[in-house]
Each structure stands twice: as structure tokens, then as C-alpha cells.
Amino acid sequence: MGSVFLTDAQQRKTLAAIRSLARAGIHPYAGEVTACATSLFSRHCAGRLVYPSPSARPGDWIDRVTGYIRKRGIECLFPMDDVTLTLASSRRGEFQDLCALPLPPHDILERGMDKASTLAAARKAAVRVPESVVVLAPGDCDGWRAGYPALVKPRSSSGARGLRVASGPEELKGIVDDLLREYPDGLLIQEYVPQGPKFDVCLLLDWSGRPLASFVQREIRCFPIPHGPSTMQESVIRPDLVEAALRLLNAMDWGGLAEVEFMEDPRDGSPVLMEVNPRFWASLHLAVECGIDFPHLLYLLATGRDVPERHEYPSGLKCRWLLPGDILHFLANPERWRMQPGFFEFFRSDTRDDIISLSDPGPALGFAVAAARYSIDPAMWRFMFRR
Secondary structure, rough: OEEEEEHHHHHHHHHHHHHHHHHHHOOEEEOOOOOOOHHHHOOOOOEEEEEOOOOOHHHHHHHHHHHHHHOOOEEEOOOOOHHHHHHHHHHHHHHOOOOOOOOOOOOHHHHHHOOHHHHHHHOOOOOOOEEEEEEEEHHHHHHHHOOOOOEOOOOOOOOOOEEEEEEEEEHHHHHHHHHHHHHOOOEEEEOOOOOEEEEEEEEEOOOOOEEEEEEEEEEEEEEEOOOOOOOEEEEEOHHHHHHHEEEEEEHHHEEEEEEEEEEOOOOOEEEEEEEEEOOOOOOOHHHOOOOOOOEEEEHHOOOOOOOOOOOOOOOOEEEEEEEHHHHHHHHHHHHHHHOOOOOOOOOOOEEEEOOOOOOOOOHHHHHHHHHHHOOOOOHHHHHHHOO
16 A cells, blocks of 8 residues: 655645545545644545745755655655645755655746746747736846736735735836835736636646646635635536646646646626646545546556546636635635625535535544634734735
8 A cells, every 4th residue: 555745735626635535545644834724634645744945944854754755655746735845855855765756847847837938838839828927037027018907926925825916007106116125036026917717727747748637726705805825626528728737737748746726807708817836735535526636647657657647627617715715815805795606505415615514524523623723823824814
């Protein structure tokens, strides 16, 4: 029986992967900087590790995780967040002596995490992107000539962190000055595309770029509104988006997992590239529920086993992140009583939940414990309500 160590146990995607791997007969181990992490309360979690902060103490994190993997003979490592993904990739030699690390080469991964490089690859692949300017210093924003409103975001971030909208030159300058202090690696100023339907194309490619699995979901709700992570999604069939995403990833020489995000421009209906996430995405559970079991398939790829192709799935299945995402969306949405599906439709046959499960109730309790812990942490409140 195989085994996988997963980082970032606080996230719902890690819980989805733990449950998926356990169903496939694989032992999932998980780690986090605190024992009050949702996924660590799952009955399917074979082992739990509290490790040092990978951002504040990277060397200690490497030592702790490699020691844990060595002691238990763990077969594979899945870094589930940007920090541990980048750290494990940059020190991959230390991990690959112990276990499989299913990531593309480090230089390709770095380009995939850089939104400016992604935009360049998209243009090469004839995928529509917003007009954009790279900003490395405050004065660079003087070159923006594409009009307002303008979108400003870090070159490397996820989950809409750092995303801001400027209505004019003075506001743009203030936003750029503010964000450069937090994101010194640089920013992007982009043409503001009016809000339209958002779609996530989820893919697994082999190391030569051949698609092994594909899945598309439409985002129904999100938090923070309107640009945060999705809190409810629906499976859809969109071969046109899959084809565009594959062109982009092939132009990036990509292999392994990726999520490619598009938004339809309501002015003409054409899809516009938003960004690429080079790892598991937050709403992973919906794909697994639809039969596209990305964690198990990635394990097979990582360990050199045959990977069955998976591209067919039912459309119209929904999944919601009730705790706490959809609750926060409901509280923040002035149209809360007119939402479709309605917030209080808890027992729809076509809807699943990311965390709540009768067969695995521990994570819901874990969320309550974590919420109590973080309720007195001002930094967590700023994170949850970031704009």
C-alpha cells in the first residue's frame, strides 16, 4: 500500500486529497503549522505532523518534513500551497532522495508561478489575455495608458490575494506603492475586463505534455466578492476551454497538475485568461466527486504506474464550501435572498460539501476548533476579509 505526505492541512483541497487517496487504498499523511487544522481531524489521515513555518523557517521545515518522510518510508510528497511548492521544488534533491515529487523542472515551475511569464506564453499560444504592464518600481505605473478602471495584482500570488482595482491615476499610484511594499517581486497592471462567468480548467499532463485528465467547473459564488476564491462551483462541459488551456500549458512546456482560470468577457462572450495555478486548486472536491480523481491519478503518475485517462464526467453537479466560505459570501452579498441556488438549500441531491461529511465528521469539528482559535487572531480576520 502506498503513502503520500500532504502539506497545508488547513485547506479544504488537502482534505479532499486525503479522502481521495484513502479511498484508493493509499495512506495519506498531512502536516501544518498548527494542530488546529481541518484536515488533521479526518479519520482517513494516517499520520499528523506539526511543522515549523515554511516561510519563516524554511531550513527547519525541510529538516522536519524530510525526517518525517524518512522515518515513515513515505512514498510521495504533494506540496499543496505556493510556499511549500516553491520550497520543495527549489530543494528537490533533498526530497527526491527519499520520495517522489511530482513537479515540473524548477525553472518551468517558476515561470508558471510568474503571471508575466504566463501572459507571454498565452500570447504565443493565441490565448486572449488582458492588456498588461509589468511594474517593478513605483514610477513604472506612469506607463499605463489603457484606461480605467485598471486591475492591479502581484506577479506571483493566488486566491485573489493582493488584487486591487484603481479608478484613476492617483489611486493607481497609491495602490502600486502600497502593494510593492508587500510584493517586492513586482506587480501587473491589467485592463479591467467587466465581470463575467468564471471557469476553471483543471488538468493533469504527463511529463511530455499529453493530457491524462481534464475537468471544467463554473464558479457560481466566491468570497471575497467579486474576485475571491469560489465558494460554490458546478461541473460543466467546455471542450473549447480545455483546448485553449492545453495550448497554453504546452507553450509553457508544462507537465503535472495545473488549473487554468478563464473569464468570459460579457461584451462579446470570448474567454479571457485570468491566471494559471501550478498546483491543486481549492475546490478540488468537485472534480473528485465527478469521478476525475486527480489526487489518485497524480500519485500514479508520480510513482511511475500506468495512469488511466479520465476526461468524461457528469455536468451539473455542484459543490459548496459552506464552512466558512459560503456563509461569508451570504453575509457579504446584498443580493443574498435572490441567489441561485439559494443559500438555505442544504439538501439538494445535486450538491456536495467540501468539508461536511457524515462518514467523516471530524473535519467539521476541526473547523470549529480552528475557527475558535483564529477568531482572536487579528491577522486572520484581515486575511479572510482581504480585498
